[in-house]
Amino acid sequence: MYDVIIIGSGAAGLSAALSAKEKNSKTLVISKTQPTHSQTVQAQGGINAVLYEDKDSIEQHVADTYNASKEISSKDNINFMCSNAKDTINWLDEIGVPFNRDKENKISQRKFGGTKKIRTCYSSDYTGLKILHTLFDQCIKNKIEFLNEHVLLDLIVEDKICKGVVILDILSGEIKEIYSKSIILATGGYAGIYQNFTTNSYSNTADGIAIALRAGAKLSNMEFVQFHPTALVNSNILISESARGEGGYLVDKDGNRFIDELKARDEVARAIYTRITNKESVYLDLRHLGLEKINDLMPQERRLALEFSNVKLEEELLPINPAAHYTMGGIKTNINGQTNIKNLYASGECAQANIHGANRLGGNSLLEIVTLGKHIGSYASENIDNEISVQDINSNKLELIKEEIENIFEYKNEINLYKCKDEVGQILFDKAGLFKDKNSLNEALKQINEIKNSLDEIGVVDKQKEYNKNLLEFLEFRNILDIALVVIESALNREESRGSHYRVDYPNIDVSYLKNSKAVLEENKVSCSFEDVV
Amino acid sequence: MKINIKRFNQANEPQKFNNEFEVSNTNLLQAFNEIKKEHDETLTYRCGCKSGVCGSCAVRVNGVERLACKTNINENDVIEPIKNSKVIKDLVVDVSHETLLIEKTNSFMQDNSDEEIEQKDINKIDRQSNCILCNSCYSSCPVYEANKSFLGPFALSRALRYSNDKKMANNDLIIESIQSNGIWDCTLCGACTMVCPQGIDPKMDILQLQGLASQKGYTNPYQATFDSNMGFDMSDMGFDPNGSF
Numbered sequence: 189m190y191d192v193i194i195i196g197s198g199a200a201g202l203s204a205a206l207s208a209k210e211k212n213s214k215t216l217v218i219s220k221t222q223p224t225h226s227q228t229v230q231a232q233g234g235i236n237a238v239l240y241e242d243k244d245s246i247e248q249h250v251a252d253t254y255n256a257s258k259e260i261s262s263k264d265n266i267n268f269m270c271s272n273a274k275d276t277i278n279w280l281d282e283i284g285v286p287f288n289r290d291k292e293n294k295i296s297q298r299k300f301g302g303t304k305k306i307r308t309c310y311s312s313d314y315t316g317l318k319i320l321h322t323l324f325d326q327c328i329k330n331k332i333e334f335l336n337e338h339v340l341l342d343l344i345v346e347d348k349i350c351k352g353v354v355i356l357d358i359l360s361g362e363i364k365e366i367y368s369k370s371i372i373l374a375t376g377g378y379a380g381i382y383q384n385f386t387t388n389s390y391s392n393t394a395d396g397i398a399i400a401l402r403a404g405a406k407l408s409n410m411e412f413v414q415f416h417p418t419a420l421v422n423s424n425i426l427i428s429e430s431a432r433g434e435g436g437y438l439v440d441k442d443g444n445r446f447i448d449e450l451k452a453r454d455e456v457a458r459a460i461y462t463r464i465t466n467k468e469s470v471y472l473d474l475r476h477l478g479l480e481k482i483n484d485l486m487p488q489e490r491r492l493a494l495e496f497s498n499v500k501l502e503e504e505l506l507p508i509n510p511a512a513h514y515t516m517g518g519i520k521t522n523i524n525g526q527t528n529i530k531n532l533y534a535s536g537e538c539a540q541a542n543i544h545g546a547n548r549l550g551g552n553s554l555l556e557i558v559t560l561g562k563h564i565g566s567y568a569s570e571n572i573d574n575e576i577s578v579q580d581i582n583s584n585k586l587e588l589i590k591e592e593i594e595n596i597f598e599y600k601n602e603i604n605l606y607k608c609k610d611e612v613g614q615i616l617f618d619k620a621g622l623f624k625d626k627n628s629l630n631e632a633l634k635q636i637n638e639i640k641n642s643l644d645e646i647g648v649v650d651k652q653k654e655y656n657k658n659l660l661e662f663l664e665f666r667n668i669l670d671i672a673l674v675v676i677e678s679a680l681n682r683e684e685s686r687g688s689h690y691r692v693d694y695p696n697i698d699v700s701y702l703k704n705s706k707a708v709l710e711e712n713k714v715s716c717s718f719e720d721v722v
Numbered sequence: 723m724k725i726n727i728k729r730f731n732q733a734n735e736p737q738k739f740n741n742e743f744e745v746s747n748t749n750l751l752q753a754f755n756e757i758k759k760e761h762d763e764t765l766t767y768r769c770g771c772k773s774g775v776c777g778s779c780a781v782r783v784n785g786v787e788r789l790a791c792k793t794n795i796n797e798n799d800v801i802e803p804i805k806n807s808k809v810i811k812d813l814v815v816d817v818s819h820e821t822l823l824i825e826k827t828n829s830f831m832q833d834n835s836d837e838e839i840e841q842k843d844i845n846k847i848d849r850q851s852n853c854i855l856c857n858s859c860y861s862s863c864p865v866y867e868a869n870k871s872f873l874g875p876f877a878l879s880r881a882l883r884y885s886n887d888k889k890m891a892n893n894d895l896i897i898e899s900i901q902s903n904g905i906w907d908c909t910l911c912g913a914c915t916m917v918c919p920q921g922i923d924p925k926m927d928i929l930q931l932q933g934l935a936s937q938k939g940y941t942n943p944y945q946a947t948f949d950s951n952m953g954f955d956m957s958d959m960g961f962d963p964n965g966s967f
Contacts (some may be wrong), residue, residue: 195753220780221768221776221778221856222817224776224777224818224820224854225770225771225776225777226776227766227770227771229775229776229777229854230771230775230776232775281889282831282889283830283831284830284884284890286843286844286847286848286851286887287839287844288841289839289840289843289844289875290841293838293839293840293841296841304764311844311851312848314775314851314852317775317854318851318852319853321853321855322831322851324824325824325829325830325880325884326830326831327832328821328824328825328830329830329831329832330827334821336818359810364786389771389772389776390769390770390772393768402833423749423772423773424772425772425773431909447909489773491774492773492774495774495792496773496792528744596832602762604763605760605763606755606758606759606763606834607759648763649762649763649764650763650766652731652733652764654732654733654810655810655811655814656764656765656810657766657767657814658763658764658843700940
């Protein structure tokens with residue numbers, strides 16, 4: 189029996205693993221992919237921290253984060269994150285993250301949207317990549333145990349206590365159960381459900397959140413999906429906010445600027461999308477920055493523009509559009525990562541820790557996943573319930589799941605899974621995307637439910653046990669559908685516009701919705717309500 | 723456009739087979755997705771970020787290592803899994819050696835120095851720390867092909883990344899751990915450099931490590947043997963480590 193099992197190997201998972209191990213917990217990381225394939229590598233721009241209090245203050249960082257959240261977050265929780273930010277950067281710096289330095293040899297910072305202060309630390313524009321690989325190297329140094337290419341199928345929960353996990357070994361096709369005194373979900377967000385309209389990795393399919401929901405966990409604020417203003421047209425590859433932070437312009441086809449580029453992401457994204465729906469193109473203009481600055485500060489953006497859009501940033505305009513990028517909602521937790529299920533924790537983008545509210549500031553995501561990841565790994569280790577032993581577990585989950593998977597192999601395959609996945613992405617983007625209203629959401633609900641009801645006609649073509657990616661993608665698709673339904677239901681319920689959630693039929697903020705939304709599964713149906721922000 | 727995919731499936735007879743597919747996407751990863759959607763849902767490959775940073779989709783296109791997400795294809799291109807690793811299924815290979823090699827080279831921060839870090843110190847390790855562990859360099863490496871104990875390109879580039887990190891008090895352990903099956907076994911053929919999607923130059927990194935090692939008093943064991951024994955026959959070693967000198 190393990191002390192701590194962590195599901196997910198992005199920066200939240202690896203940070204939690206390192207601190208659990210430091211507390212001498214018997215720790216295991218289970219990764220659906222390989223650790224360095226995690227979504228964290230795609231974070232480009234940076235990580236926020238007030239390092240030098242002469243020009244900035246923790247109070248200001250808290251205030252900016254709270255304002256961006258549109259007041260549905262906890263100042264205490266934000267304060268915890270912001271107060272620990274400097275330690276987080278120092279720790280990352282110590283273990284080898286090569287943060288850029290300024291002329292005085294201090295860690296360099298750049299400006300991101302939604303704040304007037306220069307607060308974002310960075311490693312060129314590969315910040316996430318360098319943080320994740322550095323954490324991975326530390327995990328190897330500290331001999332952290334990994335199970336790679338194993339996907340979570342279910343949580344073993346008895347009497348509202350989480351006691352273990354059921355996982356599928358992708359390589360062998362074997363289904364196993366592993367017991368643990370605490371389980372930390374660090375499985376990432378759900379923007380990936382917007383297939384073909386997202387900057388997220390193909391692997392981001394909301395698994396942890398969907399499985400937690402089915403196991404009885406409370407989800408919260410699932411209607412808040414952040415669209416990043418600048419993704420490459422056609423491929424939806426992210427062009428970091430650092431492009432605007434360093435002085436890039438957003439322009440129309442005549443080269444005119446039409447919005448303050450450093451406003452919060454939701455406002456900028458809607459301004460761009462409005463033009464796109466009017467059949468106008470929108471471009472990112474970095475020409476005035478010059479080749480040297482572009483190469484120095486955003487080599488990756490230049491490479492991405494060249495390789496995927498065939499545009500030279502120093503000479504040409506880059507066509508962009510908004511894409512689903514980050515999800516503020518998730519499994520409801522407190523600052524210690526605790527969920528409503530005992531011994532089940534959530535950390536990182538899969539968690540709703542009352543920090544980002546209705547909109548997240550650029551640079552706060554990496555900060556949250558490392559700071560809280562570390563804290564939750566250590567908290568879970570210090571609060572291990574030693575009374576739980578293997579003898580107490582009477583779960584028949586393993587048999588049930590095995591049976592369920594056997595059944596899936598029997599499904600007909602009359603409908604193509606991958607076409608359905610595309611269809612779901614299109615429905616979500618069109619009807620539950622940047623702009624939505626009651627009608628569009630109801631239509632989306634109906635269509636997604638129809639697809640869900642046809643799962644046994646979709647099935648899997650590949651009937652083999654070993655490395656069955658077709659099966660894996662079918663299982664992921666079920667999670668996508670479940671979470672899509674929660675997103676739509678939650679969006680229907682919040683009859684106002686706040687942050688990233690924009691209802692055309694309720695275009696204003698409504699003080700009566702100064703609350704967190706809550707979604708649970710009751711008799712297999714999503715049930716939504718609101719509760720006070722605490 | 724037609725592309726040819728060399729596939730492998732343990733359960734099938736024959737285990738190795740070729741498939742020709744008609745695709746309309748010119749981006750290779752999009753073409754793979756199209757194949758799954760239109761032709762064969764069992765085609766198996768890894769992919770993730772679609773933007774060249776997760777390192778999961780490396781394959782060989784007409785014999786050259788490429789990231790599928792960054793590759794434009796042409797008529798009759800031949801796609802196969804990367805080399806020097808066990809093929810699991812179709813284009814998916816075993817990459818479990820990554821952990822082992824980083825462990826063997828001790829490529830991680832150990833004791834911290836309290837030296838002040840300047841941007842030029844960061845620049846010195848910038849390129850190597852952009853490695854995405856895609857395994858392209860391993861696939862292209864003739865030494866690794868012949869000797870699976872060879873530490874190889876990415877592990878050695880990572881070793882240099884930490885050896886050159888001014889934050890590290892002491893790099894003795896790393897330099898010591900790359901002596902055997904390490905820096906002196908590389909033939910400096912540069913195949914790894916040619917295929918790195920991140921523009922890393924493991925060949926130069928290995929040369930730099932040789933320099934660092936020499937400063938610490940290590941010598942090239944092959945060079946010593948070579949000098950003292952001009953005519954010796956290396957055929958029994960399977961591979962000539964001095965081949966390209």
